[in-house]
Each structure stands twice: as C-alpha cells, then as structure tokens.
Amino acid sequence: MSTFAHIPVLVKETVEALAVQPGGRYIDCTLGAGGHAAAILEHSSPGGQLLGIDADPEAIKVAEAKLQAYSGSTLIINENFVNLQAICIKYDFQPVHGILFDLGLSSLQLDSNTRGFSFQHDASLDMRLSPSQEITAADIINTSSEAELARIIKTYGEEAYSRQIARRIVQERPIATTLQLVRVIERAVGGRRARIHPATKTFQALRIAVNHELGYLEAALKQAINLLGFEGRLVVISYHSLEDRIVKQLMQRESKDCICPPGTPICICGHTACLRLINKQVITPSPVEVQLNPRSRSAKLRAAERIITQDESYKVAEKLNFLVGGKASGWRRPALLKKLRIAFSLP
Ligand SMILES: C[S@@+](CC[C@H](N)C(=O)[O-])C[C@H]1O[C@@H](n2cnc3c(N)ncnc32)[C@H](O)[C@@H]1O
Numbered sequence: 001m002s003t004f005a006h007i008p009v010l011v012k013e014t015v016e017a018l019a020v021q022p023g024g025r026y027i028d029c030t031l032g033a034g035g036h037a038a039a040i041l042e043h044s045s046p047g048g049q050l051l052g053i054d055a056d057p058e059a060i061k062v063a064e065a066k067l068q069a070y071s072g073s074t075l076i077i078n079e080n081f082v083n084l085q086a087i088c089i090k091y092d093f094q095p096v097h098g099i100l101f102d103l104g105l106s107s108l109q110l111d112s113n114t115r116g117f118s119f120q121h122d123a124s125l126d127m128r129l130s131p132s133q134e135i136t137a138a139d140i141i142n143t144s145s146e147a148e149l150a151r152i153i154k155t156y157g158e159e160a161y162s163r164q165i166a167r168r169i170v171q172e173r174p175i176a177t178t179l180q181l182v183r184v185i186e187r188a189v190g191g192r193r194a195r196i197h198p199a200t201k202t203f204q205a206l207r208i209a210v211n212h213e214l215g216y217l218e219a220a221l222k223q224a225i226n227l228l229g230f231e232g233r234l235v236v237i238s239y240h241s242l243e244d245r246i247v248k249q250l251m252q253r254e255s256k257d258c259i260c261p262p263g264t265p266i267c268i269c270g271h272t273a274c275l276r277l278i279n280k281q282v283i284t285p286s287p288v289e290v291q292l293n294p295r296s297r298s299a300k301l302r303a304a305e306r307i308i309t310q311d312e313s314y315k316v317a318e319k320l321n322f323l324v325g326g327k328a329s330g331w332r333r334p335a336l337l338k339k340l341r342i343a344f345s346l347p
Helices: 011-017 035-044 057-066 066-073 081-092 137-143 147-157 162-172 177-190 200-210 211-227 242-252 287-292 310-319 334-342
Strands: 024-029 049-054 073-076 096-102 228-238 275-276 300-306
Touching: 011 035, 011 300, 024 035, 035 049, 035 057, 035 066, 035 096, 049 057, 049 066, 049 081, 057 073, 066 073, 066 162, 081 211, 096 211, 137 147, 137 200, 147 162, 147 200, 147 211, 162 177, 177 200, 200 211, 211 228, 211 242, 228 242, 242 275, 242 300
Parallel strands: 024 049, 024 096, 049 073, 096 228
Antiparallel strands: 228 300, 275 300
C-alpha cells in the first residue's frame, strides 16, 4: 500500500452542498481514504450516521483506521456502488439526507507502484479497483482486436491518435507492464509534443473500460435519486469531461418537468422533475486549493436536491387525505413540508 496521503477535494463546498446537519443520515459512495466521510461525520454529529462504500479493499482498510473515532455511527462496506440500492436495502439504510460521489481514484491508488493505474510507476497492467474483478487492463490490451482497442481509446480517452496507438499495441503485444505500454504509445504518437504526457488519455481509457466507470456511474446515480428523502442532496465531484457530462445531463434531465424534444407542440413524455439544481454553475477548487493540491485542478462539483415528483405528491396527498375534490386543501407551505417530511420518513 502507498504511504502517500490522499488530500480530499472541495471539502467545505461538499459539506455545504450536502447541507450536512446534526443527526443526518449520509452515504459516501466513494469512501477512499475517508477524508470527506470524516468531514460529514464531524458536521452531522451528534447523532449522524454514515454508510461508506468503496470497491477497493485497500481503501476500506485506510478508511476504517481514519474513521475509528466514529465507529459507532459508521457502516463501512467493501462493494461497488453500482449495487447501491441493494446495499441500502440490505442494511436498511434509506431514505437518506445526502449522497456523495467523489469519483475517480485516490492518491493511494494513483501513487501505488503495484496497481498499474499510473504511467509513472512500473507495474503490471492491472487497473482493477477490486481484485474480485476478472478483467485486467492487460487482458484488454492483449486480447482485444485492433478496432476494439481503437474504439476504447477514442471513446474513453478522447485520444486523437487512438488508431495509431491501437495499431502499435497490436504489433508489439504481448504487453505486460505500464512502462512497456508507455513506450509503445510514445512510439505510436512519434515526437508529437503535447501539453500532457502522451500516455495520459490511453491510461484513462483503459481504467474506465476495466472498471465500467461510465455505465456504473449512470446506474448508481439513478439509484441514488431514489434513495434520497425529501430535500435530500446528491453531490457529485467528477474529474474528467466524460464523467461530468453524465452527471450534468442526468441532473438537468431530472430537474425538468418535460423532456420532449424541442419543438414538440404538446408534452408527450409524461416526465416530471424529481431534482432541483443547487448550483447552476459547477463549483471548482479555488486557485489556493489547486496550488496546495494540484490533483484537485480538474474537479467539478455538481449538486441537486430531491424534490417530490407530481406522482409522488399525489400519492402522499392521498395518503395524508390532503386532496379535497382533486384540489390541494390550502395548507400553508411549512405545514405541507412537515407532512411531506413525515411521509418520506426523514427525521
Ligand atoms: C477520489 S477517491 C475518493 C476519496 C475520498 N473522498 C476521500 O476523501 O478520501 C475515489 C474512490 O472511489 C472508489 N471508487 C471508484 N469507483 C467506484 C465504484 N464503482 N464503486 C465503489 N467505489 C468506487 C475508488 O476505489 C476510490 O477509493
């Protein structure tokens, strides 16, 4: 395991966006080294509870040590967040006041000289978040067709030289280690100068493919929305444009009452909003934070609040005998909010 510490990103902004409150119930879907979790537990005490999830057993060990002082209010699970809903049902942990995703990798993983995530350390081409996963980066590199490799590198790395890199990989494989792959990529792109290391995008692409990052993120975000109680907050910190696009599009779609294509004369989608955007603009780290922690430079934080969909409000209103002849019976808003909170069983 690496000796490098992970510095959590946008901690104050995360606690604010989650609107952490004493006694609240929160889920950290990407526990990592437990930095955000510690801040959430601190601000939710007394009485706060946190469910922390991470796919990486090494991260789990680090987080358990870090959060020892809060062991009575913390449940730590070594699982993939794609199973978020099942985990919450199994541990009876819903609805919740807030859910955090701090995506990507921690410094523990990036700086490890055995995991194969970084092109700066020589290691076997692994890149799995969990040893229980079957497919490694070496499997993809050494068994995929040239066309499939080019597709992965283009789609998940947005790499302009994807075809040249894929061709060279196929010519030079088998490739077993990170530095072998770096040399192959360098030969494929020739002496072209770039702002970033020529292997950056291919390594990102492989990591995304090995861990199904984009598909799992989209699936988990949808589950998260359903686990939030009324006025619960969803906060996501992403580190590259592919992740951020998924978060942005999902939050925007779920905050609209109609998602019919533009120009449709009358609404036929039947979609109703279940989120309200908290910050219209993304929140990014300050120059001071970036200077102190250069790895924070690409971070983008988006946040949304769970609102009640029209369907849900009708159901709740019915349950509360709130509708009189199909019309709201004129409660004042604070009274309605109180009833909804009770109906959605948040304390
Ligand atoms: C940027 S780190 C989180 C750091 C953490 N917020 C902290 O303060 O220490 C991202 C973590 O998410 C985990 N992770 C990424 N994808 C995951 C997934 N699909 N399921 C569970 N954990 C995942 C990684 O293993 C890593 O530990």
